[in-house]
Amino acid sequence: MxxxxxxxxxxxxxxxxxxxxxxxxxxxxxxxxxxxxxxxxxxxxxxxxxxGSDTVYRKFNSEGKTGRANKNRPMEVSSKKPVSRFREIIQVPKKATRDPRFETLTGQLDVERFKKRYNFLYEDNLPAEKEDLKKQLRKSNDPEELNELKSRISWIDKQLKSSGTKHTEREILAEHKKKEREAAKQGKQPYYLKKSEIKKRKLIEKYKELKASGKLEAYIEKKRRKNAAKDHRFLPYRRPGEQEN
The missing domain is CATH 1.20.5 (Single alpha-helices involved in coiled-coils or other helix-helix interfaces)
Known part of the structure; x- marks a missing residue:
């Protein structure tokens, strides 16, 4: 057992x-x-x-890429990748574009010289273009063309107005710099103009020009009416039925 x-x-x-x-x-x-x-x-x-099959074939993952047997043979490309429409067949050297505004080769911008050199645009070309556009505006009947002409004329007016104000500002600064240089030679410290003072001097120059041309009274009257319209918006309205005291 x-x-x-x-x-x-x-x-x-x-x-x-x-x-x-x-x-x-x-x-x-x-x-x-x-x-x-x-x-x-x-x-x-x-x-x-x-x-319904239970067998799944395992893929063979090759870590290293196989090279070409001969360098003259074409490169093997995967068929899964989409082929681009433009293919580089012959390598062409790329053209390097340069912007003169950001290149050191062109040097620094001299604003005064630039304005003097291209001053003919504001004195001759733009006023002549404005007169031509006004003639086209009288002859045209197409509403789209009329809108384009009006927008172009308004753009020219803005350019001429801004160039005039900038020109007076440059003259004020140039005159002030000239005086300060003479004062610096005598041993005085330089004085830099503030924006408020430049604005005040521009207004004085504008009044002088209007007085010389005889348009000062009309300008003051127009300015007065504009300010009165602004003030009128803030005045309280009288209710209907109320009587003045």
Whole structure:
């Protein structure tokens, strides 16, 4: 009886050992399957499910790119990448574009010289263009063309007006600099004009020009009416039915 018990015990041990080996082998197989499926794309999995097949072929991933056997052969290009419409067949040297405003080769901008050189645009070209546009405005009947002509005339007026104000401002600054240079030679400290003082001097120059041309009274009257219209907006309105005291 003792021999039978020992035989049963030994056989049970063998069975347990076999079951452990089977479990470990199944775990290894599962790991291998998981590793294989990790490299499989989603499209292949969907295709395998649709076909009913359980086998999925594993792709061979080559880490290094294979070179050409001969340098004269064409380069292998993947068919999955879309081909561009324009392909560079012959390498042409690119033209380097330069902007003279930001190039050191052109030097620094001299505003005074620039204005003197291109002053003919504001004195001759733009006024002549304005007169020509006015003639076209009288002859034209097309509403779109009329709008374009009016917008162009208003743009020319703005350019001429801004050039006039800038010209007077430059003259004021040039005269002030001249006086300050003479004062600096005598040992005095330079005095720089503020924007408010420049504006005040521009207004004085404008009044002098209007007085010389005889348009000062009309300008003052127009300015007075404009200021009165502005003040009238802030006045309280009288309610209907109320009587003045």
């Amino acid at each position: 003792r021999k039978d018990k020992t035989a049963v015990a030994s056989s049970s041990k063998i069975k347990f050992a076999d079951s452990d080996d089977h479990e470990s082998s199944s775990e290894d197989e599962e790991k291998e399957i998981e590793e294989e499926l990790a490299d499989v794309t989603f499209e292949e999995l969907q295709r395998a499910r649709a076909d």
